Amino acid sequence: MKKIVFFLISIISIVSCKKEENTNFKIGVISDCQYCHCDVKWDRYYKKSPTRLKEAVHTLNKDTLSYTIHLGDFIDKDFKSLDSILPTWHKLKSETYHVLGNHDFEVKDSLKKEVIKKLNLKNRYYSIVKNDWRFIVLDGNDLSFFGALSKDKKRQTDSIFNLLKDNNLPFVKKWNGALSLKQLSWIKNELDIATKNNEKVGFYCHFPIYPIDQHNIWNREQFLALIKPYTNVKFFFNGHNHAGAYELKDNVHYLTFKGMVDTENESAFANVEFKKDTIIVNGFYREPSRKLVIK
Structure with a gap:
């Protein structure tokens, strides 16, 4: 009888371990591929992006990924640039998602919706649910001088920019943007759903929140006030600042991924593994590897 009990306990233990292991998953992260058939500018080697993206796709496809996300500025300008690199992007074996960046809208007005x-x-902002995580994809171009497409959004853009421009804030630049009140309301609803479902939350955006510099989203204070009561918010991943950056604030990991387009000889991308209490960033080339502890 003791042998049978021991056997059953062993089986239960093995099943439990496997169940815990199965909650782990990986994703691919790329930022600022920013392709255009353009000359080098600001240490951005635009013409090298297709080759770098091809290599990243080949590397990421060696892993079993739940999805791959690009954190904005897939192209620099010229609508036709998309036709040059999307075939490579579509070779990813995982599901794929995009965050909208400011340079993605650097096309003719008539082509911005295209x-x-x-x-x-x-949708321009949306969420992805995987296991016990809710990933909230933001649109920092919602209110902006390049991505606001309706008359109302353009009016709101002028209003918030004029309200902030005399406050001597380093990030109130015309190349950044803001979250509309409608989007902020949607974010709160997503956070409430995540709380109800006992889900951890991670944000993706093109524009950073921390550290404070010339790249931040205009209404970062509104966003921070919104998420402050939600202890299930664990990270905020973004691009835009091609140099990369990191800051831990109130147990939230704010990580800026380096731009793929930058430097003459090195690319940048990562796969990210989600474990029970840790996020492991496995960086390639210029992207540093990191261990982010979840509390």
Whole structure:
């Protein structure tokens, strides 16, 4: 009888371990591929991006990834640039997602909505649920001088920019943007759903929140006030500042991924593994590897 009990306990233990292991998953992260057939500018080697993206796809496909996400500025300008690199992007074996960046809208006004369609986005901001995580994808171009497409959004853009421009804030630049009140309300609803479902939350955006510099989203204070009561918020991943950056604030990991387009000889991308109490960033080339502890 003791042998049978021991056997059953062993089986239960093995099943429990496997169940815990199965909650781990990996994703791919790329930022600022920013391709265009352009000359080098600001240490950005635009013409090298297709080759770098091809290599990243080949490397990421060696792993079993739940999805791969690009953190904005897939192209620099010229709508036709999308046709040059999307075939490579579509070779990813995982599911794929895009965050909208400011340079993605650096096309003719008549083609801006077409960029969204080309990137296969049904909505400009949305969420992804995987295991006990809710990943909230933000649109920092919602209110901006390049991505606000309706008259109302353009009016709101002028209003918030004029309200902040005399406050001597380093990030109130016309190349950044803001979250509309409608999007902020949607974010709160997503956070409430995550809390109800006992889900951890991670944010993706093109524009950073921390550290404070010339790249931040305009209404970062509004966003921070919104998420402050939610202890299930664990990270905020973004691009835009091609040099990369990191800051831990109130147990939230704010990580800026380096731009793929930058420097003459090195690319940058990562795969990210989600474990029970840790996020492991496995960086390639210029992207540093990191261990982010979840509390």
